[in-house]
Amino acid sequence: EDQVTQSPEALRLQEGESSSLNCSYTVSGLRGLFWYRQDPGKGPEFLFTLYSAGEEKEKERLKATLTKKESFLHITAPKPEDSATYLCAVPMDTGRRALTFGSGTRLQVQP
Amino acid sequence: DVKVTQSSRYLVKRTGEKVFLECVQDMDHENMFWYRQDPGLGLRLIYFSYDVKMKEKGDIPEGYSVSREKKERFSLILESASTNQTSMYLCASSLRSYNEQFFGPGTRLTVL
Numbered sequence: 001e002d003q004v005t006q007s008p009e010a011l012r013l014q015e016g017e018s019s020s021l022n023c024s025y026t027v028s029g030l031r032g033l034f035w036y037r038q039d040p041g042k043g044p045e046f047l048f049t050l051y052s053a054g055e056e057k058e059k060e061r062l063k064a065t066l067t068k069k070e071s072f073l074h075i076t077a078p079k080p081e082d083s084a085t086y087l088c089a090v091p092m093d094t095g096r097r098a099l100t101f102g103s104g105t106r107l108q109v110q111p
Numbered sequence: 112d113v114k115v116t117q118s119s120r121y122l123v124k125r126t127g128e129k130v131f132l133e134c135v136q137d138m139d140h141e142n143m144f145w146y147r148q149d150p151g152l153g154l155r156l157i158y159f160s161y162d163v164k165m166k167e168k169g170d171i172p173e174g175y176s177v178s179r180e181k182k183e184r185f186s187l188i189l190e191s192a193s194t195n196q197t198s199m200y201l202c203a204s205s206l207r208s209y210n211e212q213f214f215g216p217g218t219r220l221t222v223l
Contacts, residue, residue, distance in 0.1 A: 031209045043115075043201050043214035044154075087154070089212075097161055097208035098144060098169060101154040 023088035134202030
């Protein structure tokens with residue numbers, strides 16, 4: 001069964017303490033992997049799209065990387081405003097045009 | 112910037128009422144989607160549409176229907192609202208299949 005798994009479920013960091021979030025997937029032919037940020041009570045905000053192994057994208061303190069079976073979202077020197085839930089999503093092998101989302105990593109950055 | 116708007120941020124309805132949630136996107140996107148999001152269950156796809164008047168069922172279509180009469184507008188209909196449909200409803204759109212989706216702000220629906 002196609003799956004998208006994110007870890008950890010929750011992560012608490014001190015301001016300035018860098019870390020990484022993981023998204024693993026089991027689709028055989030990747031048509032893109034998408035990262036989103038979601039603040040409480042709001043819709044997800046698009047961050048990055050990655051299409052091939054080895055690809056990297058950066059935005060401020062965030063860098064997303066992709067291998068054949070997983071993606072990492074690296075957060076360098078995070079600030080309290082980076083606190084949010086981070087979601088990844090992939091299109092499944094079934095050919096359905098929609099995305100399947102992971103359950104997310106809830107990140108809290110303490111000052 | 113892509114803008115996806117939803118008709119209400121908060122909605123309270125009674126059991127058995129017919130409920131309409133509307134979504135409008137302003138970027139001429141082909142695809143539109145309706146999800147619901149519940150604690151511990153993540154984002155679940157209800158329905159999506161890849162063209163005007165076209166629709167496909169997602170993972171949890173029971174109790175819902177949709178309408179897409181114009182390219183920019185996608186409506187979610189709860190034919191007879193039930194308490195288990197209390198949730199956050201999110202609309203999204205994408206330019207083409209397998210592109211990134213852009214989400215609206217969400218509608219928090221409470222069914223009493």
